[in-house]
Amino acid sequence: MPDSPDLAAALLAADPAQREQLMRDADPAMLEVALGHLGRSREPAAAEVLDLVDRVVDDRVLKKAARRELHRLRSSGVHVPPALIAPAEPAPGRSEPTLDVAQAWATDIDPSGSRALWLLAERPLGGVWFGAMLVNDQRGLLEVNLVDTTRKRFRRDFEANQGDAGIWIELPGQYARALVREAVDLSHETEHSLPVRYRAFRDVFGEAASGPERALVYDTISPVEANFNPDWLDDSQRLLGEPEIAGWYVAMPDALRTRTLEVARMPLATLLVPGHTPDQEALHLLAEAARLALVPAVRRALRRRLEETGYVFVATERLNAARLAVAAARGLDEAANVPPERQPLVRVLLAAGLARLITGETVGGRRAADTLIELIEHASTERESGQSGGSIETRPSGLIVPR
Numbered sequence: 001m002p003d004s005p006d007l008a009a010a011l012l013a014a015d016p017a018q019r020e021q022l023m024r025d026a027d028p029a030m031l032e033v034a035l036g037h038l039g040r041s042r043e044p045a046a047a048e049v050l051d052l053v054d055r056v057v058d059d060r061v062l063k064k065a066a067r068r069e070l071h072r073l074r075s076s077g078v079h080v081p082p083a084l085i086a087p088a089e090p091a092p093g094r095s096e097p098t099l100d101v102a103q104a105w106a107t108d109i110d111p112s113g114s115r116a117l118w119l120l121a122e123r124p125l126g127g128v129w130f131g132a133m134l135v136n137d138q139r140g141l142l143e144v145n146l147v148d149t150t151r152k153r154f155r156r157d158f159e160a161n162q163g164d165a166g167i168w169i170e171l172p173g174q175y176a177r178a179l180v181r182e183a184v185d186l187s188h189e190t191e192h193s194l195p196v197r198y199r200a201f202r203d204v205f206g207e208a209a210s211g212p213e214r215a216l217v218y219d220t221i222s223p224v225e226a227n228f229n230p231d232w233l234d235d236s237q238r239l240l241g242e243p244e245i246a247g248w249y250v251a252m253p254d255a256l257r258t259r260t261l262e263v264a265r266m267p268l269a270t271l272l273v274p275g276h277t278p279d280q281e282a283l284h285l286l287a288e289a290a291r292l293a294l295v296p297a298v299r300r301a302l303r304r305r306l307e308e309t310g311y312v313f314v315a316t317e318r319l320n321a322a323r324l325a326v327a328a329a330r331g332l333d334e335a336a337n338v339p340p341e342r343q344p345l346v347r348v349l350l351a352a353g354l355a356r357l358i359t360g361e362t363v364g365g366r367r368a369a370d371t372l373i374e375l376i377e378h379a380s381t382e383r384e385s386g387q388s389g390g391s392i393e394t395r396p397s398g399l400i401v402p403r
Helices: 004-013 017-024 028-038 044-056 060-075 151-162 174-189 198-205 223-228 228-233 236-241 254-268 278-293 296-315 321-331 345-358 369-384
Strands: 103-107 114-122 130-135 140-149 168-171
Touching: 004 017, 004 028, 004 044, 017 044, 028 044, 028 060, 044 060, 060 103, 060 151, 103 174, 114 151, 114 198, 130 151, 130 174, 130 198, 140 151, 140 174, 168 174, 168 223, 168 296, 174 198, 223 228, 223 321, 228 236, 228 321, 236 321, 236 345, 254 278, 254 345, 254 369, 278 345, 278 369, 296 321, 321 345, 345 369
Parallel strands: none
Antiparallel strands: 103 114, 103 168, 114 130, 130 140
């Protein structure tokens, strides 16, 4: 029997039938350790193996470990190829009409922009249809699973999953269907193929006419109220203290890497060109990052992410955080008066994206990412206060810088 790293390698190399046999023959303790290796591998094949473990292994401890490691991969942007997900689907030619959504849930949104949606519908003659989806705010509908099950079994699986995927909140059924349609439309816009099981899901749950006309958070926090409270936008950086925002960043084009490293090194330069101080260059870099990275599709995705996260805050009784999320979302509208790089939360997300470009680099014995973020925060603070000089402040609380 191979040891855990060898078992993980064997599972990655095997075809689906061989993988299942390897799983059944493996010592449970050794397989559990192998799952940890798979969760850190960042390979699409690892996601396939972990998904297969969750579906075919009976041991609840192993199933839970597989789901945990699969969530780790999804959070880093690695997902199960849709064609390899093998849920049950309605029999061809069935006459059962589409069903109302009895209950629906969603997770919070991970740094890659993905979240899980679960929909439940009662079958007329007993049992339930359970639809599980993974949606992304830039790529649309990534995964679809459809299972004919019982409410008792669904409840057991739901409770087992709650601890593995962040926060779960309940949604109105029709709103959840609209979120699925929004993801479908986005897949079409970005020319990403829909998962092969979406048609089966649509046969059971139907399809909303369009995406959400209005985000749920606005039923509690009025956008007009946000307009009359500009301090909400000023305070939006405080959202970094909320766990749902941890790890968020705006992805940057690789073309900015060299310039970003140059700016990070400027505070240690012995010769500075007049008119090109470290603060000034940091602000120029930030504006360029906003121009290149915050294209309309990304602005829309980030705005929707903030709106949906705002409702997570409402559902978990954090109204002040919901207000800040609404303000930050409204600030990303094309008609907003404040440039995005001057909005506190968006500025930090831009800085985090720039920092990721220079991960592993050092400046004066320190991580270049830390130096860059401190420089951007100092320059932004000085611009807002109209002052110059002074010491560089520490980076904002809650910002996760990649190592």
